[in-house]
Amino acid sequence: MTQRSLLLAVLSTLLALAALLIPLPAVRPRPQQRQIHLNARMFAFEPGSVKVNQGDTVTLVLHSQDVTHGIYLDGYDVNIKAEPGKPAQATFVADRQGKFRFRCSVTCGAMHPFMIGELVVGPNLPFWRAVVALLIVVAGSILTLRSAAPQATPHVSASDQATR
Numbered sequence: 001m002t003q004r005s006l007l008l009a010v011l012s013t014l015l016a017l018a019a020l021l022i023p024l025p026a027v028r029p030r031p032q033q034r035q036i037h038l039n040a041r042m043f044a045f046e047p048g049s050v051k052v053n054q055g056d057t058v059t060l061v062l063h064s065q066d067v068t069h070g071i072y073l074d075g076y077d078v079n080i081k082a083e084p085g086k087p088a089q090a091t092f093v094a095d096r097q098g099k100f101r102f103r104c105s106v107t108c109g110a111m112h113p114f115m116i117g118e119l120v121v122g123p124n125l126p127f128w129r130a131v132v133a134l135l136i137v138v139a140g141s142i143l144t145l146r147s148a149a150p151q152a153t154p155h156v157s158a159s160d161q162a163t164r
């Protein structure tokens with residue numbers, strides 16, 4: 001391994017580590033107050049997927065369109081029930097990132113077990129860091145291999161050679 005290719009390998013490793021580990025305080029959006037209305041009917045929630053940012057204070061308002069439905073949110077200890085015409089609500093701080101399932105907590109019919117939605121608390125920073133780190137490693141490896149390979153074409157032009 002030449003000195004140059006060793007340097008490239010070390011540099012790309014360091015860059016990849018930096019992409020994984022350097023804190024990015026500017027990326028996290030400001031926490032907001034959000035009110036999210038969820039309509040429940042047999043056998044689905046509308047919308048079925050809700051996205052918020054970590055730190056947001058979220059008020060879920062559940063509206064039932066037909067029979068009594070409930071909502072149980074995994075990981076956040078939220079459990080409310082709404083009768084038709086009587087919305088119910090719960091407020092919580094989305095302090096953990098990730099995907100959290102919510103499901104109907106009232107047995108409302110045959111397809112009740114499939115009445116599921118998801119809350120996404122983002123952004124999913126670790127994933128994007130991994131992608132960037134991987135790209136750096138790939139680019140670094142390619143550069144390292146290319147510089148390690150014997151140079152076929154000299155960088156010296158013909159006129160330069162003539163003056164030597």
Ligand SMILES: [Cu+2]
Binds near residue numbers: 041042069112115
């Ligand atoms: Cu239900």
